[in-house]
Amino acid sequence: MLLKVTLLLISRIKLHLYMLNIPDSKYERIVIVGGGFAGFTLAKKLQNKPIQLILIDKNNYHQFQPLFYQVAMAGLEPSSISFPLRKAFQNCDNIVIRVAELQEVKTEEKRILTDQGEIYYDKLVLAMGTKTNFYGNKEIEEKAFSLKTVAESLYLRNSILEDFEKALMEKNYELRQKYIDVVIVGGGATGVELAGALAEMKQYILPKEYKEIDSKEVDIHLVQAGDALLKGMSKEAGETALKYLQKLGVNVILNKRVNSYDGNNVVVNDGTTIPCTKVIWAAGVHCRKVLGLDEDSYVRGNRLAVNDKLQLLKHPSIYALGDQAFLSDEEYEHGHPQVAQVAIQQAKYLAKEWIKKKDKGFKYKDLGSMATIGRNKAVVDLPKMKFKGFFAWILWLFVHIQSLIGFKNKIFVLINWMWNYITYDQSLRLIIKPFKRSTSKPKT
Amino acid sequence: MLLKVTLLLISRIKLHLYMLNIPDSKYERIVIVGGGFAGFTLAKKLQNKPIQLILIDKNNYHQFQPLFYQVAMAGLEPSSISFPLRKAFQNCDNIVIRVAELQEVKTEEKRILTDQGEIYYDKLVLAMGTKTNFYGNKEIEEKAFSLKTVAESLYLRNSILEDFEKALMEKNYELRQKYIDVVIVGGGATGVELAGALAEMKQYILPKEYKEIDSKEVDIHLVQAGDALLKGMSKEAGETALKYLQKLGVNVILNKRVNSYDGNNVVVNDGTTIPCTKVIWAAGVHCRKVLGLDEDSYVRGNRLAVNDKLQLLKHPSIYALGDQAFLSDEEYEHGHPQVAQVAIQQAKYLAKEWIKKKDKGFKYKDLGSMATIGRNKAVVDLPKMKFKGFFAWILWLFVHIQSLIGFKNKIFVLINWMWNYITYDQSLRLIIKPFKRSTSKPKT
Numbered sequence: 037m038l039l040k041v042t043l044l045l046i047s048r049i050k051l052h053l054y055m056l057n058i059p060d061s062k063y064e065r066i067v068i069v070g071g072g073f074a075g076f077t078l079a080k081k082l083q084n085k086p087i088q089l090i091l092i093d094k095n096n097y098h099q100f101q102p103l104f105y106q107v108a109m110a111g112l113e114p115s116s117i118s119f120p121l122r123k124a125f126q127n128c129d130n131i132v133i134r135v136a137e138l139q140e141v142k143t144e145e146k147r148i149l150t151d152q153g154e155i156y157y158d159k160l161v162l163a164m165g166t167k168t169n170f171y172g173n174k175e176i177e178e179k180a181f182s183l184k185t186v187a188e189s190l191y192l193r194n195s196i197l198e199d200f201e202k203a204l205m206e207k208n209y210e211l212r213q214k215y216i217d218v219v220i221v222g223g224g225a226t227g228v229e230l231a232g233a234l235a236e237m238k239q240y241i242l243p244k245e246y247k248e249i250d251s252k253e254v255d256i257h258l259v260q261a262g263d264a265l266l267k268g269m270s271k272e273a274g275e276t277a278l279k280y281l282q283k284l285g286v287n288v289i290l291n292k293r294v295n296s297y298d299g300n301n302v303v304v305n306d307g308t309t310i311p312c313t314k315v316i317w318a319a320g321v322h323c324r325k326v327l328g329l330d331e332d333s334y335v336r337g338n339r340l341a342v343n344d345k346l347q348l349l350k351h352p353s354i355y356a357l358g359d360q361a362f363l364s365d366e367e368y369e370h371g372h373p374q375v376a377q378v379a380i381q382q383a384k385y386l387a388k389e390w391i392k393k394k395d396k397g398f399k400y401k402d403l404g405s406m407a408t409i410g411r412n413k414a415v416v417d418l419p420k421m422k423f424k425g426f427f428a429w430i431l432w433l434f435v436h437i438q439s440l441i442g443f444k445n446k447i448f449v450l451i452n453w454m455w456n457y458i459t460y461d462q463s464l465r466l467i468i469k470p471f472k473r474s475t476s477k478p479k480t
Numbered sequence: 481m482l483l484k485v486t487l488l489l490i491s492r493i494k495l496h497l498y499m500l501n502i503p504d505s506k507y508e509r510i511v512i513v514g515g516g517f518a519g520f521t522l523a524k525k526l527q528n529k530p531i532q533l534i535l536i537d538k539n540n541y542h543q544f545q546p547l548f549y550q551v552a553m554a555g556l557e558p559s560s561i562s563f564p565l566r567k568a569f570q571n572c573d574n575i576v577i578r579v580a581e582l583q584e585v586k587t588e589e590k591r592i593l594t595d596q597g598e599i600y601y602d603k604l605v606l607a608m609g610t611k612t613n614f615y616g617n618k619e620i621e622e623k624a625f626s627l628k629t630v631a632e633s634l635y636l637r638n639s640i641l642e643d644f645e646k647a648l649m650e651k652n653y654e655l656r657q658k659y660i661d662v663v664i665v666g667g668g669a670t671g672v673e674l675a676g677a678l679a680e681m682k683q684y685i686l687p688k689e690y691k692e693i694d695s696k697e698v699d700i701h702l703v704q705a706g707d708a709l710l711k712g713m714s715k716e717a718g719e720t721a722l723k724y725l726q727k728l729g730v731n732v733i734l735n736k737r738v739n740s741y742d743g744n745n746v747v748v749n750d751g752t753t754i755p756c757t758k759v760i761w762a763a764g765v766h767c768r769k770v771l772g773l774d775e776d777s778y779v780r781g782n783r784l785a786v787n788d789k790l791q792l793l794k795h796p797s798i799y800a801l802g803d804q805a806f807l808s809d810e811e812y813e814h815g816h817p818q819v820a821q822v823a824i825q826q827a828k829y830l831a832k833e834w835i836k837k838k839d840k841g842f843k844y845k846d847l848g849s850m851a852t853i854g855r856n857k858a859v860v861d862l863p864k865m866k867f868k869g870f871f872a873w874i875l876w877l878f879v880h881i882q883s884l885i886g887f888k889n890k891i892f893v894l895i896n897w898m899w900n901y902i903t904y905d906q907s908l909r910l911i912i913k914p915f916k917r918s919t920s921k922p923k924t
Binding site for chain 1: 566570913
């Protein structure tokens with residue numbers, strides 16, 4: 037009992053050291069920026085180790101990005117694919133969480149500035165992921181939808197549903213078509229999965245719930261710059277995805293780029309114009325630049341070049357993980373793919389390296405990749421085999437449920453998926469508009 | 481097959497009649513305003529009857545108000561207690577849904593104006609429920625929180641969690657207290673249930689997730705104007721609720737009113753000032769007035785006086801249901817309580833009366849009332865007995881799950897409650913801030 041109280045007191049004092057921001061001489065302090073796959077996994081591996089750990093993220097939760105498109109399509113709730121960081125680390129005395137945004141790194145002083153104040157570090161881990169890349173096109177950035185946060189996914193969901201409601205009230209034929217047609221830009225996993233889900237909504241939901249709209253008039257366009265879909269996967273996977281989507285009625289436009297979108301008309305580079313109120317931009321990502329790092333730290337897509345210990349080349353006490361890291365080795369000359377598996381493996385590697393000090397370099401083990409296009413339809417590339425169809429789809433479901441954080445989330449997603457499968461229905465079509473009012477700031 | 485196609489064609493034509501807003505000579509057209517307990521139940525009872533039915537609501541979903549407080553306390557997701565109207569009426573060919581807001585009633589022309597256009601009616605049913613009554617205090621209206629929509633409930637949830645995060649970063653003691661203290665105004669079911677849930681969050685969650693905040697310093701005040709809690713229930717229920725809340729550490733202040741709140745300080749009518757950033761106003765409701773109805777249609781709280789057929793006294797083709805209706809009979813001289821049971825019974829009565837034409841007046845059958853204060857703690861008043869404690873709590877859970885719309889919602893709420901009960905934890909503490917950007921309007 038006395039021991040417990042003493043331990044509690046010590047942990048409280050330690051915590052106050054964090055608050056006052058005085059480095060603790062006894063324990064090394066690691067600051068992780070980003071609670072995504074990389075940052076979250078690393079923190080989990082370091083919990084209750086003799087390390088001071090500060091995890092900062094803009095949000096108070098971990099987000100499971102691969103399923104954002106299902107949130108957008110009203111198939112899953114944000115809470116089923118998000119997990120509160122504080123809850124995840126309830127039982128750790130060595131981890132402090134701060135909802136904060138990184139503003140600058142002071143490499144000389146080993147200090148970062150955030151919107152919530154400054155934090156000293158012994159080691160700094162940058163695991164901030166990527167953001168949508170609009171390739172400098174401000175107009176598209178302003179008018180198009182993207183899917184890089186749960187908030188954006190919910191916003192897209194609301195917009196799709198609101199536009200259906202508007203279409204019902206619209207007597208002008210042209211304008212009605214604008215409300216119901218959708219253009220997706222980018223034929224990677226997000227674009228393909230979204231197109232498939234939209235096509236199924238058109239097929240199964242619209243005829244039942246929007247009887248006054250002729251669902252055959254809903255056009256879904258998928259514009260891909262390259263000559264195949266799913267560029268990160270095998271040729272076969274891309275071809276199968278194309279076949280699946282065409283069967284579902286998606287108009288796949290290959291070898292074309294979207295030049296402009298003003299909120300009303302998409303202009304493709306062959307001069308075609310597609311009128312629509314919703315363009316979903318899934319055509320690329322890049323990393324945020326970090327103030328305080330030299331320009332020559334970055335390679336293509338603003339990724340940070342690291343050595344095989346995942347350290348920045350010029351700053352060995354700063355690490356980059358996941359999408360933000362660029363490690364070129366024999367097998368991956370152009371860096372690893374920006375996927376969850378790389379982030380998770382790098383995080384696990386780093387924790388092991390820090391704890392066991394084996395002095396080995398990171399080596400990525402490709403476990404395969406997969407994408408789903410709709411009911412019973414998926415493509416899977418494993419290192420030694422490729423397959424598609426129902427079993428690929430089952431494997432996709434299994435892998436995604438297994439990767440979710442939190443047992444309850446797994447159950448809820450599983451029930452939702454079973455439910456949707458049996459009823460041919462995603463049942464979360466709620467337009468919950470955020471409550472708005474003037475916010476008040478307290479004064480002292 | 482041919483029959484099916486013909487029927488489908490006829491239903492399509494009928495639907496187009498709705499769209500073009502030409503009254504159909506063959507079927508009577510009923511317009512229901514509001515998809516709450518009253519409007520939703522009435523529409524359900526009239527589905528697939530030889531009646532043209534138009535259901536309008538501001539939202540595209542039915543909301544289960546009794547559990548808003550659990551959404552606010554991160555115990556349930558909005559989607560678990562909301563149900564999309566279009567989904568609920570997927571299989572009805574006689575019901576058209578419009579997401580629209582009533583603006584005016586033209587009683588002479590039997591026509592309503594909405595923000596989405598005008599609609600003719602043969603019978604009009606007003607079932608618009610209530611909104612928060614701030615008794616004319618604009619400042620409180622602007623600064624306080626209330627719980628009359630799921631959007632407001634989510635907003636409160638986000639604010640509570642954000643304020644805990646702010647408190648962590650706040651070095652000034654006074655200001656920190658402001659962020660963590662909460663004042664609830666109103667000792668009815670909402671106020672009591674919210675206070676109980678907050679007290680449990682303080683007890684079970686804060687010590688685990690906000691270790692740097694001393695949870696004993698979190699003060700929850702419940703200010704009630706009357707001399708007892710739960711005025712709508714028995715004296716015993718109010719006393720038990722008081723005892724339960726005090727045991728949970730809630731500071732219940734009876735016989736006091738809140739005079740003002742400027743976003744920083746609550747001033748009670750005895751002069752006491754409580755500094756806090758969150759005041760939750762649950763001190764009363766009133767109805768919206770409907771443009772086009774005479775002033776003398778309204779009684780206390782803007783309720784519409786109706787006869788025992790639920791018709792407005794001066795307009796027999798307009799009906800009022802639920803919270804919005806005021807029916808005075810021998811037993812309920814001052815009108816029925818504004819609760820779900822009355823709304824549901826009135827809706828059922830009206831549907832029966834319209835279909836079977838029995839020419840009987842509405843009679844309310846009180847089935848009892850209940851409120852929960854926390855784990856294993858509830859009070860139940862049945863017509864013939866009163867009880868409290870664990871069995872009351874079980875009954876409360878059962879009745880609420882049973883009343884939810886949608887089988888999946890029942891399952892999800894049940895799992896959530898079982899989960900929370902076993903783990904002492906509500907696990908939905910996600911601050912999902914709405915995505916914002918400049919919206920674009922399409923042009924023709």
